[in-house]
Amino acid sequence: MVQRPRGTRDFGPTEMKRRLAFESLLEEQARRHGFSRVQTPIFESLDLFTAKSGPGVVSQLYAFQDKGERDLTLRPELTAPVMRMVAEELRNETKPLRLSYYGQCFRYEEFKKGRYREFYQYGVELIGATGPLVEAEVIALAINMLTEAGLKNWELRIGHVGVLKQVLTGIGLNGTSESGEPPLASAMRFLDKADFDGLKALFETQSISTDFVAPLKQLSELKGGQETIASARELLSTMDGVSLEALDDLESTINSIGQLAPSPPSLSVNLTVARGLDYYTGTVFEVHVPELGGEGQVLGGGSYKLLHLFGLADLDPCCGFGLGFDRVLLALEAQAAAEGRSEVVPGEDDETPLLAIIPFNIEVSEVLDLVRELRESGIRVEIELRSRKIGKAMGWADSIGASYALVVGPRDFEQGQATVKRLADGEQLPVALNTESILSAFNA
Amino acid sequence: MVQRPRGTRDFGPTEMKRRLAFESLLEEQARRHGFSRVQTPIFESLDLFTAKSGPGVVSQLYAFQDKGERDLTLRPELTAPVMRMVAEELRNETKPLRLSYYGQCFRYEEFKKGRYREFYQYGVELIGATGPLVEAEVIALAINMLTEAGLKNWELRIGHVGVLKQVLTGIGLNGTSESGEPPLASAMRFLDKADFDGLKALFETQSISTDFVAPLKQLSELKGGQETIASARELLSTMDGVSLEALDDLESTINSIGQLAPSPPSLSVNLTVARGLDYYTGTVFEVHVPELGGEGQVLGGGSYKLLHLFGLADLDPCCGFGLGFDRVLLALEAQAAAEGRSEVVPGEDDETPLLAIIPFNIEVSEVLDLVRELRESGIRVEIELRSRKIGKAMGWADSIGASYALVVGPRDFEQGQATVKRLADGEQLPVALNTESILSAFNA
Known part of the structure; x- marks a missing residue:
């Protein structure tokens, strides 16, 4: 028998109800923040992807x-497809653009729990404006999404790629080199590995005072929340020639958030973020959820340069994030299970009632006008299609998740009235065989 | 510059608003008819597709x-992915299943207007029940969808593959053959081409009375609406041994619809439908819209056998349809343009108002609490992020489609009040700088 390809998933009605509820919750937050949905192929x-990430990326595609x-x-x-789209189609639109997107992405790798070859990403990009308020708008949206989704116990990690870069250039390290790794990049590598002897040796070859090693070590060891910024400011103000601009920007971003x-x-707050410097330009952030184990990352983003690849350098940097749709759901499911909650995504069970109509010993045509009217009034209606006997038909109504069952037999039909059974508690509600009477029974 | 692949499309904010409105209109109808969304890779x-359609299909994939x-x-x-999913995951669910789906499909062919290499399909399948009422449920859903979408001037073509088959077997033609084309298939081919001499010659070799050629010619020439069925019944009742079952079923389906x-x-009504006999088993139907030119087909479906490929022959036949999402939209757009309407899909412009907030000569932090509160109340809010001067900022508010603009300057802030400008008519509405006051101005 033909099977589903490895690393992909099917979503049945129950899972899809949850996924659609989650998608519409994210969409509603994006909308309130002024973001509009777009879609790419x-x-x-x-x-497109080798231009962004280099030829090495091909092995994962x-x-x-x-x-x-x-x-x-x-x-x-x-992100790259949305930027390509901006360059091809939205070049002349009023800036800034606030764009959101949702869809399947694909990576070729061995799959494990929560890491599929086909996975779903929701994301946003704010294009054509830059600075702390832009970053705050984007990060606040991420926080509002996760909060509204009911996610608990998550950590926002925030940093700014400019802080360390400004410190190192401020003390005289070069960001470019005629051959080999630029001294700035070497210093970042040493700091990332906490190799302070290496850093000291580098400073010596670059004729930079090794007095700077100690405060850099302290900076890289700063850990904590927003108070970290004040500690860093104190530390950096002892270092001549070091700009505090990135630090001030980060503080301003955090205050606006x-x-x-x-x-x-x-x-x-992590002030020695050093990764993706070619791509990221300002604040970078990630959300982690310990329940997922490992790194537990469910969201990541920041300010980045990409539009220069499309001849739109004047619109760089942009700011955005990608939210791992499947991974956030996995975390929500784990948290709901731990608390014994059946509702995982707020609103996933908000539906108009489902009414199961069971024609019994009558021509089905006798109820079809009623079926149509009920549907036109917004009610979900299923008719029993297999001519089951009453007992089995009630079992069917129950197992499809109907809230109410309406059996219509010959006498009911003659008298124009019948009984609606509320399946949650077995309550019998007498109704006339018309839409108004049935709708009011639902509210009884 | 990297470009979008040939035959694919990007959808910007305006197009996506329409597409999302159309998707949710279809979804709402599916829901009312008891269908639940599923998703496959x-x-x-x-x-999977060669099993359904033979190896010839590969050249289009x-x-x-x-x-x-x-x-x-x-x-x-x-359809084939959903059937695979039913076999792999939903085997033990209560039948019948009413499933709906929406997503991208792909075909490799030269693209032209309305025919893209990446296109979108919305569809439904009703699985695990069969007969005229099942077909009526499915076709009624298709009609309700197109009606609610506001499509006009469309034609429902309906037939039943069993009618002709029952006539031909009834007069003695064989549906199988030990070598070469079965006589039944040959006869269908002759009827399809209106080759009545060929049909007569076939009857002679098969020792079947050539008296049957005349009524078959008449049958194939019957054209019209529901009255066609009565004419056919009259015609067929003159032919000994011919079952009227398929014709009765089709009439019953049409009555329930x-x-x-x-x-x-x-x-x-077309009673000599002869295509896809291996696949289709009962009623088949199509929707055509003349505005699209050519065949103008926007929807097609019927009762078919496919689950036997997955060892679930007892659940065959199923009934479903696929709706060409892009093609229906194209028809709706053409009709709206012809009538000078700007709203193409009902509800596409139903949105909560967008408020543009323009901080002017004040710290932006002075308005951020208000921004958050307004968003929490459901309003869409954008803040001006480029520090434009008033005139340009109002131009920005207008061009992002804001309904209202709120300029907050130093004096407004001190006095706790400002003016909301309704952009449609320039009306100035005095407000206090709090959510309640601004919301009530929106209703003024």
Whole structure:
């Protein structure tokens, strides 16, 4: 028998109800923050992702050639496609643009729990404006989404790639080099590995005072919440020539976030973020959930440069995040299970009642007008289609999750009235065989 | 610059608003009819589609191999994936299942207007029950969807593959043959081509009375609405040994549709449908819209056998349809344009108001608490992020489609009040700088 491809999933009615509720909760938050949904193709030119991430990325892609031997790939993420779209179609739209997106992404790797080859990402990009308020708008949206989703016990990790860079250039390290690794990059590497002897040796070859090693060590060891920034400011003000601009920006971003969103359950500030410097330009942030084990990352983003690849350098940097739709759901499911809650996503069970109509020993045509009227009034209606006997038909109504069952037999039909059974408690509600009477029984 | 792959599309904010409104309109109808959304992967094993449609289908597919040399393909349609899913995951669920789905499909062909390589399909399948009422439920849903979408001037073409088959077997033609084409299939081919000499010659070799050629010619020439069935019944009752069962079933289906949905603008009954006999088993139907030119088909479906491929022959036949999401939208757009309407999909412009907040010569932090409160109350809020001057900021508010603009300057802030400008008519509404006052101005 043909099977589902490895690393992919099917979603049945129960799972989909939850996923649609989660998607619409995210969408509602994005909308309130002024973001509008866009959509790009499932596959893109391979070039799009190698331009962003280098040729090494190909081994993790579902790349293929079309019959015209064009190199294509299933998209591994959605930021690059959205930027391509902005360059191709939204060049002349009023800026800033606030765009949101949701869809399947693909990566070729061994799959494990919560890491599928086909996975779903929700994300946003704010394009054409920059600075602390822009970053705060984006991060506040992320916080509002997770808060509204009911996620608990999560940590927002926030940093700014400019802080360390400004310190190191401020004390005289070079960001470029004619051959080999630039001294700035070497210093970041040493700091990342906590190799302070290496850092000291580097400073000596670069004729930079080794007095700077101690405060840099202290900076890299600063850990904590927002108070970390004050400690860093104190530390950096002892270092001549070091700009405090990135630190001030980060503080301003965090202050605005505090006004625009509730406090995250946990906030941790990391001032020596050094990764993705070619791509990221300002504040970077991640959300982690310990329940997921390992790194437990469910969301990540920041301010980044990408539009220069499309000749739109003047719109760089943009700010955005990607939310791992499946991973947040996994965390919500784990937390609901731990608390014995059946509702995982708020609102997933909010539905108009489902009414099961069971024609019994009558021509089905006798009830079809009623079925149509009830549906037109917004009620969900299923008719029993297998001519089951009463007992089995009631079992059917129960197992499809109907809230009410209406059996219509020959006498009911003659008298124009029948009984609606509320399945939760077995209560029998007498009704006339018309929409108004049945609707009012639902509210009884 | 990297471009979008050939035959694919991006959807910007304006198009997406329409597409999301259309999707949710379809979803709401599906829900009322008891259908629940499911989702399957973007790619499947190539086998899934060759099993359904034969090896010839491969040339129209985006087929590729993964690194384990498994043959995969982007899905060209969604019925086979949903059936695979039913067999793999929903085998033990209460039947019948009423499933709906929506998503991208892919076909490799030269693209032209309304025919893209990546296109979107909405569809439903009713699985585990069969007969005229099942078919009526499915077709009524299709009619309700198109009616609610506001589509006009469309034609429902309905037929039943059993009618002709029962006539031909009834007069003695064989449906199987030890070598070559079965006589039944040959006869259908002659009727389809209106080759009545060929049909007569076939009857002679099969020792079947050539008296049957004349009524068969008449049958194939019957054209019209529901009255066609009465004419056919009259005709067939003159032919000994011919079963009227399929014709009765079709009539019963059409009668039930009449109760469950409004009348389609045009109904045409075709009793000599002969295509897809291996796959279709009962009623088949299509919706055509002349505005699209050519065949103008926007929807198609019927009762079919497919689950036997997954060892679930007892659940065959199922009944469903696929709705060409892009093609229906194209027709709606053409009709709206012809009538000079700007709203294409009902409800596409129903949104909570967008408020543009313009901090002017004040610290932006002065308005952020208000921004948060307004968003929490459900209002869409954008803050001006580029520090434009008043005139340009009002232009910005207008061009992002804001309904209202609120400028907050130093004096406004001190006095706790300001003016909301309704952008549609320039009306100035005095407000206090709090959520309640601003919300009541929106209702003024």
